[in-house]
Amino acid sequence: MTKKYTGGKIFAALTYVFLYAPIIVLIVFSFNATKSRTIWSGFTLDWYRELFHDSLIMSSLQTTLLVSVIASLIAAVIGTFAAIGFYNMKKNWRSPLLLVNNIPVVNADIITGVSLSLLFVSAGALMGFQLGFGTLLIAHISFDIPYVILSVMPKLYQLDRNLFEAAQDLGCTWFQTVYKVIIPEIMPGIINGLLIAFTMSVDDFVISYFTAGSSVQTLSMTIYAMTRRRISPKINAISTLLFAVVLILLVIVNVREARQHKAEIKKEKMLKGTN
Amino acid sequence: MKKTFSVVICAVMLICLFSGCGGSKTTNGVVNVYNWGEYIDTDLITQFENETGIKVNYKTYESNEQMYSVLKQGGVSYDVIIPSDYMISRLIDEDMLEPLNFDNIPNYSLIDDSLKSMAYDPDNTYSVPYMWGTIGIIYDPTVVGEVDSWSALFDEKNEGNILMFDNSRDAMAIALKYLGYSMNSTDETELNEAYELLKQQKPILQGYVMDQIFDKLESGEAAIGPYYAGDYLTMHAENPNLKFCIPKEGSNVFVDAMCVLKNAENKDNAEAFINFMSGTEQSMANSEYIGYTSPNKEVEDLIDIDDFTRSVMYPDDATLAKCESYINLPQETLDYYDEMWVKLKS
Numbered sequence: 001m002t003k004k005y006t007g008g009k010i011f012a013a014l015t016y017v018f019l020y021a022p023i024i025v026l027i028v029f030s031f032n033a034t035k036s037r038t039i040w041s042g043f044t045l046d047w048y049r050e051l052f053h054d055s056l057i058m059s060s061l062q063t064t065l066l067v068s069v070i071a072s073l074i075a076a077v078i079g080t081f082a083a084i085g086f087y088n089m090k091k092n093w094r095s096p097l098l099l100v101n102n103i104p105v106v107n108a109d110i111i112t113g114v115s116l117s118l119l120f121v122s123a124g125a126l127m128g129f130q131l132g133f134g135t136l137l138i139a140h141i142s143f144d145i146p147y148v149i150l151s152v153m154p155k156l157y158q159l160d161r162n163l164f165e166a167a168q169d170l171g172c173t174w175f176q177t178v179y180k181v182i183i184p185e186i187m188p189g190i191i192n193g194l195l196i197a198f199t200m201s202v203d204d205f206v207i208s209y210f211t212a213g214s215s216v217q218t219l220s221m222t223i224y225a226m227t228r229r230r231i232s233p234k235i236n237a238i239s240t241l242l243f244a245v246v247l248i249l250l251v252i253v254n255v256r257e258a259r260q261h262k263a264e265i266k267k268e269k270m271l272k273g274t275n
Numbered sequence: 276m277k278k279t280f281s282v283v284i285c286a287v288m289l290i291c292l293f294s295g296c297g298g299s300k301t302t303n304g305v306v307n308v309y310n311w312g313e314y315i316d317t318d319l320i321t322q323f324e325n326e327t328g329i330k331v332n333y334k335t336y337e338s339n340e341q342m343y344s345v346l347k348q349g350g351v352s353y354d355v356i357i358p359s360d361y362m363i364s365r366l367i368d369e370d371m372l373e374p375l376n377f378d379n380i381p382n383y384s385l386i387d388d389s390l391k392s393m394a395y396d397p398d399n400t401y402s403v404p405y406m407w408g409t410i411g412i413i414y415d416p417t418v419v420g421e422v423d424s425w426s427a428l429f430d431e432k433n434e435g436n437i438l439m440f441d442n443s444r445d446a447m448a449i450a451l452k453y454l455g456y457s458m459n460s461t462d463e464t465e466l467n468e469a470y471e472l473l474k475q476q477k478p479i480l481q482g483y484v485m486d487q488i489f490d491k492l493e494s495g496e497a498a499i500g501p502y503y504a505g506d507y508l509t510m511h512a513e514n515p516n517l518k519f520c521i522p523k524e525g526s527n528v529f530v531d532a533m534c535v536l537k538n539a540e541n542k543d544n545a546e547a548f549i550n551f552m553s554g555t556e557q558s559m560a561n562s563e564y565i566g567y568t569s570p571n572k573e574v575e576d577l578i579d580i581d582d583f584t585r586s587v588m589y590p591d592d593a594t595l596a597k598c599e600s601y602i603n604l605p606q607e608t609l610d611y612y613d614e615m616w617v618k619l620k621s
Binding site: 034035036037038039041053054055056057059117120121124125130131210213214215216217221222224225226227228229230231232 | 305307309311312313314315317318320321332333334335336337338348349350351352353485486489490493494496506509512513565
């Protein structure tokens with residue numbers, strides 16, 4: 001029994017090393033005194049200082065965050081309503097439509113990117129607009145929506161069908177039923193979808209590359225363009241900061257959830273005690 | 276859950292706000308600039324915005340060919356682009372550039388005369404040089420001995436220590452130059468000979484690389500490879516063993532120059548930007564940041580560098596006389612390049 005246990009421990013440790021070693025190397029070299037990615041030559045905070053002076057990196061970070069936040073929020077709203085629509089459809093309609101919804105998820109990014117770019121360029125020539133922040137945002141919303149639908153659907157299947165009728169029996173209008181009964185019940189699915197959509201947007205390079213036009217550039221595009229002259233350690237620095245922010249957010253979310261969970265257990269115990 | 280959600284949103288909004296605080300207020304329109312990645316001191320952009328009130332939308336690319344395909348794809352409107360010599364002649368051939376109004380670019384008089392009337396823009400109508408430099412061999416003499424010829428890159432005794440450019444134009448140029456031909460050759464037998472040479476070289480190479488060459492030469496993982504003079508200085512700071520030479524057969528001298536695209540929406544702003552970047556103070560700051568050589572003739576005397584750096588950044592006239600710059604090749608030859616490169620790498 002103990003032997004099996006240590007084996008499992010070693011396996012888990014190796015998994016964590018495999019997952020986190022690259023990030024640790026990245027963080028360590030963000031403090032390296034020179035530009036080298038292989039030789040350690042002393043501790044410095046210069047790259048962090050330079051990072052905040054680099055207007056190009058800062059503006060592309062801003063573009064990335066702005067487009068990801070807006071796109072994932074809009075996609076969450078559209079995706080949730082689409083999922084509710086799918087849920088209320090007859091099955092012989094729902095299945096093929098859900099299959100179509102899955103295509104963009106499994107489709108190669110490059111195909112999505114090129115086809116969106118062709119669409120925008122030809123529509124732009126007709127209607128007189130150019131590729132820019134708007135087209136970038138539309139592209140992001142369009143590839144974010146399927147992820148929201150995919151994470152909201154299971155929550156809807158778990159929903160008690162009677163809930164909807166009960167709410168309407170008790171005098172809710174259709175809109176109130178959705179807003180006050182359905183949405184709160186499927187909220188965890190929406191939040192999940194939102195977070196997945198957000199990470200997908202931050203990650204994306206290929207689709208952004210084809211749809212961003214001449215005035216905006218996301219962080220991944222900036223990094224890609226550095227490859228002739230070597231990627232600057234400023235990129236390590238900004239990645240470290242982003243990683244730290246995500247880590248802190250995760251810790252906060254988990255601590256809060258644990259606290260809420262404890263409070264609920266306490267409440268239940270107290271209720272039982274009074275009975 | 277609602278609360279955690281709002282915490283996340285607040286945090287993200289704060290970051291957005293925070294990252295935006297560098298932006299300055301600008302009122303005199305915009306200029307869309309498309310340049311190589313890591314190829315500008317970004318303080319200059321801020322300085323330009325503050326001085327002129329023109330907002331700079333700055334975007335970057337990683338190769339001439341990538342920039343070309345983005346321009347061809349359409350739907351974009353760049354004003355200033357900064358391609359290399361041979362790409363400029365291609366863009367001129369395809370009527371994609373706008374002639375410059377040099378009345379708006381008084382700093383053009385500061386450009387070194389040897390960089391004017393170049394083969395890619397013989398009448399000086401479309402371009403203002405931005406940076407220039409040479410390609411040479413970077414090597415570690417303790418491993419491969421002294422080097423003065425391209426032959427070292429094809430020598431079996433250096434097997435496993437050699438790096439080579441990972442793009443067809445530069446790789447072929449080296450092979451052609453080693454064989455004693457022009458790097459702009461269109462002659463089929465010469466091209467075939469060069470291709471055969473590269474094919475023989477492939478088994479003794481450690482690899483075809485671009486920016487990985489920095490780490491490989493700095494750490495001693497490889498000992499010899501061709502790259503840009505300005506980038507040699509960066510590598511030398513890490514690994515002082517490394518030496519640089521422009522081979523006796525001659526090499527490539529490149530010029531990256533600023534051009535305005537045909538039908539640019541902000542031509543006046545574009546010319547203001549070009550003029551600004553050509554100024555002595557700005558061009559010097561840029562040269563110090565990038566490590567490549569400024570085309571501004573005042574910079575050579577003013578720039579604060581040691582003799583060693585100077586010898587790499589400003590090669591003597593005799594060396595330069597042996598160097599060639601790339602010109603645009605006919606479509607037939609470009610197709611040959613593509614075909615042979617695919618064959619070579621597969």
